Amino acid sequence: MGVKRAIVFTVALVWGLFFCLKPVSWAAFSRQAPVLLLPLEIYAAPWEKEALADLDTGLAYYLQKEGLRVLPRAKVREILGKLPQKISEEEARKLCERLGLKAVVWGSATVFAGQISLDLKVRDCAGAYTKRLYVAGDISTLEALKEKAGKRLARAVLSREIVAEVRIKGNVRMDEEAILAVVSLKPGDPFDPQKLRQDLKEIFKLGYFDDVRADLEETPEGLRVTYIVREKPVVKRIVYEGNKAIKESDLQKITELKPYTILNLNKINEAAEKIELLYRERGFYDVKVEPLVKMLNPREVKVIFKIKEGKKAYIKKISFEGNRAFSDKELKKLLEISEKSPLSWVKKIKTYVTGGGVEPGVYSYGGLYRSLGKIVTFYQNQGYMDVRVGEPRIERKGEMIYITIPIEEGPRYRVGKVDVVQDLFKDKNFILKKLELPKKKFFDREALRRDLMKITDLFADKGYAYAKVEPEIKKDPKAHVVDVIFKVDKGPLVYVNRIEITGNTRTRDKVIRRELLIVEQRPFSATRLKKSEGRLRRLGYFDDVSISTEKGVKEDQMDVHVKVKERPTGTFSIGAGYSSVDKVILMGEISQRNLLGKGQTLSFQGLFGARTTRYSLSFTEPYFRDSRLSLGLNVYDWEREYDDYTRDSQGFGVRFGYLLTPNTRVFFGYRYDDSDLTDYYYYASAIIRESADIHITSAVELGLVRDTRNHFFDPTRGTVLNVTYEHAGGFLGGDSAFEKITATGSVYFPTLWEITGHIRVGVGYVTEGEGGKLPVYEKFYLGGIDSVRGYRYGDISPKDPETGERIGGERMAFVQTEAIFPLVKSMGLKGVVFFDMGNVWGEDVGYRFSDVRKSVGLGIRWLSPMGPLRIEWGYNIDAQEDEDKSNWNFRIGGQF
Known part of the structure; x- marks a missing residue:
């Protein structure tokens, strides 16, 4: 008996502890959030309404049979005071909140011709949406209809429906498929309120709609989900x-x-x-x-x-406080803003011409605060490491602004010890010699930044692309000395893993790859990477070239991405010259410099004027059979009427070249020319009459070209060198016999104020070969846009002492000097001023500087949408009687 009591006591204790410790009441086990079933509106004849008297009771019975708890109407009347019948969705939402319901059901029943239809609405309180369902049948089967409606209501409340259809409604401009693409509910899926809410958010996030809501409709096949949208205007x-x-x-x-x-x-x-x-x-x-x-x-x-708009605010005065090391005048030069002065209009014109900036004398909020950063940078580059520039004080009096900029300069720090800690180069002095900071007396933050880049590039050139350089800066506040130690973690030796090329819709990959100085599976080099970008730009095939890198799959790998933007490489160009003698000469060219995307050049040229007609067709393959060997072919037909004779010539040429280095090419060529001289007077110069008997020129040439320009059309730095030796006659046959050597060289270099200096020098020498057959047209003549401007072509030449005719010379030299500067930056328009000089001498005439012909002039250069445009006017400083005082020349190229 005692044992039985102990067992009963233990079970009761455990049972009691379970319900004491777990915060759930008995009521919670037997109750769930109830469903409120409101009285249905009945649309029927009076005698038919009697049959529907227990319709609500029947629906409630079947809802409870499906496991739902229906809230008693008496309880509703007790809480609300009355039992609503016809309600809106908003009122249903409020009932959900007030009574803590799971759902609200309301609707109507309509009887007509022996048929009954139930139009019901279910407000899901948790999902915050309303479903609609319809049930219809013969009134004689009312009980079965109640059961069917009750089950479908329970299914709607318990979200057991299968989605039968998903539709979009209200969209006018936006395609339905585009909206459905972000919808997760699909036909055949079980209905999920969470997915519905997420779909509403995703549709709204598209940004095209002011309002998005869902309409749910029960159908015999399942739930029809309709997303109703209202498009933004x-x-x-x-x-x-x-x-x-x-x-x-x-x-x-x-x-x-x-x-x-x-x-x-x-x-x-x-x-x-x-x-x-x-x-x-x-x-x-x-x-x-x-x-x-x-x-x-x-x-x-x-x-x-x-x-x-209001009125412009002008700056009356800019002053500084606390500046002892530098005067107000020096600091004002750093600012983007300036004080209004009588000369502000002159500065305004300069600002417009040079491509923008803050209007002189005008207060600019952005200009002021950008200037503060420039002041800080300036001080730090002069050794004032602790400089502080405070908030400017701005005082306004009418339209005028007074600005005061407070500065705390702090001490000036001298450069102490500069060292490099690394383990790649045996002699660290090799690195230190390349740095700027050790040569500085005072600390310079900009020099520090450049030194960081130099060290990084040195390691990257050795293949350590991920080298990290951290400067350790040690300041001595008492001695005002700063020591800098560059600590280098070189990381792994990095190899180029993949080179990916994008953007080349026309140009073939191999045309781009052969210009790259980096190779897959070879060590990375930063310098070679930069040079590769320059080589691609010089091709002239692309409007833009960018090369970026990213880490490969492994730590010692790097992927290189080459992105290009194609430009039209087919060009047509026209050029013209004007003088009082020749009037207008027109020149034209149609060419394709990237034929079929292979980098080949095919060109047809024509020159048409009152005295000249010339046609030529040429083809160049820069990498013959994907080798370093280049091949060029050309044929021509040329008729030129000179002052003293007319030359009619036809011929062809073949040229082979070989790439010695990425920038240097040697070439070997052969040309064949058949010329006739006509329309000369019987008393013409003996040299001209002798040349009339010379027809065939068979010549070989050997030369070298080196080009390091940074841009094909608009270089700002780099050089071009072209040296050619030509031999005609002898074992080659033909009527002509001569040897000729010519050389031209150009150098571009940046100077002050974004001005590019350009110097071009040309020299030449030709002598008769065996048999003494040197035609007059193989001698040198100067003048025109490519030699000494201000003269027309051929004006600079020795003359026959008896007839006064220009007969060319055996020696020539010229120099073109130019200053190229921006006119309108936004347009890419540039101006040029030049001074040219040169002359041509006969074989037996000595060089005298007093013989040199000179000209000055100006012009514009523009890389226009039609192609490079060049217009120049030259003034002949020492014009002779039969020469023009000045000449205009222009060239323009276009793209197709």
């Missing part, structure tokens, strides 16, 4: 009102808004802020921009930016 027009100081095109560019795009209020407000910033940048301190949206119709709007 389209911006039909964008209007700027009140803008007088800034062109509408500039505002359009800064706002980046375009007509016929979806209305986005956030972007419109951002655009208004951008407009205000642009105005303040240009000195309109009080500008106000109000964005308005005007409905044109339910689907289209007009966006209006109402601009109140």
Whole structure:
């Protein structure tokens, strides 16, 4: 008996502890959130309504039979005071919250011609959506209809439905498939309220709709899900009102808004802020921009930016506080802003011509704060490592602004010890000799940055592409000395893993790869990478070239990405010259410098004028059979009327070249020319009459070309060297016999103020070969755009002492000196001023500087959409009687 009592006590204790420790009541086990079934609206004849008296009770019975708890109506009346019948979705939502329901069911029953239909709505309180379902049948089977409706209601409440169909409604402009692409609920899936809510969010995130909601409808096949959207209107027009100081095109560019795009209020407000910033940048301190949206119709709007510009604010005075090391005048030169002065209009013109910047004398918020950073950089580069530039004080008096910039200079630090800690180079002095900082007396932060890059490049050139260089800066605040130690972690030796080329829609991969100085599975080199980019740019095939790198799969690998933007390489070009004698001469060329994307050149040239006609066809293969050997072919037909004779010639040439280095090529060629001289007077120069008997020229040439320019059309640095030796006659046959050597060299170099210096020098010497047959047209003549400007071609030449005819010379030399400078940066328009000099001498005439012909002039250069444009005017400093005082020349190239 005692044992039985102990067992009963233990079981009771465990049972009691279970329910004491677990915070769930008995009621929680027997209850769940209830369903509120509201009385249905009945549409039937009076005698039919009696048959439907227990319809609500029957539906409640079958809901409970399916496991749902239906809230008693008496309880509802007790809480609400009355039992609602016809309610809206919003009222259903409020009932859910107030009564803590699982769902609310309401609707109507309609009887007509012996048929009954139930139109029911179910508000899912947790999912916050409403489903609709229809049940219909013969009134004689009312009980079966109740059971069917009860089961479908239970299925709707318990979300046991299968999705039968997913539809989009309300979309006009946006394609239904594009919306369905972000919807996760698919036909055949079990209905999931969580997915429905996520789908609503995803559709809204597309950004094309003001409102998105879902409609759920019970069908015999399952649940029909309809996403109902309301599209945002389209911006039909964008209007700027009140803008007088800034062109509408500039505002359009800064706002980046375009007509016929979806209305986005956030972007419109951002655009208004951008407009205000642009105005303040240009000195309109009080500008106000109000964005308005005007409905044109339910689907289209007009966006209006109402601009109140106000007046420009001008800077009366800029002063500094605390600057002891540098004067106000020195610091003002660093600023983007400046004080208004009588010469501000001159500076304004310069600002426009050089491509923008802050208007002189005008207060610019952005210009001021960018200038503060420049002051800090300037001080730090002069050794003031601890410099502080405070918040500027701005005082306004009418339209004038007074600016005071406080500065705390701090001490000036001298450079102490500079060292490099590394384990690659045996002699670290090899690195130290290349650095700038050890040569500086005072600390220079910009020099430190450049030294970091130099050390990084040195290691990268040895294949250590991931080398990390950390400068350890040790300041001595008392002695005002700073020591710098560069610590190098060279990392692994890196190999080029893959080279990927993109953007070349026309040019073949191999044409690009053969210009690269880096090779897959070979050690990486930063210098070779930079040179490779330059070589691709010099091809002239691409508008843009960018080479980037990223780590490969392994630590010792690197992938290289070459991205190019193709440019039209087919060109047509026209050129013209004008003088009082020749009037207009037209020149034309049609060529394809990247034939079939293989890098080959095919060109047809023509020159047409009152005195000259020339045709030529040429082909060049720069990498014959993918080797370093190049091949060139050309044929021509040329008729030229000189002052003293006419030359008619036909011929062809073949040239082979070999690439010695990436920038240097040697070439060997052969040419055959058949010329006839006609239309000369019987009393013409003996040299001309003798040349009339010389017809065939059979010659070979040997030469060298070296080109290191950084750009094919608009170089700013680099050199070009071309040396050619030609031999005619002898074992080659023909009527002519001579030896000729010519050399031209150009150098481009940057100077001050973005001015590019250019010097071009040319020399030549020709002598008769065995038999003494040197035609007059194989001698040298100068003048024109490629030698001494201000003269027409052939003006500079020795003359026959008896007849006065120009008969060419055996020796020539010329120098072109140019200063090329930007005129309008935004357009790429450049100006040029030049001084040229040169002369041609006969075999038996000595060199005298007083014989040198000289010219000065100016012109413009523009890499236009039509191609490179060159217009130049030259003035003949010492014009002779039969020469023009000046000459115009121009050339223009185009693209197709």
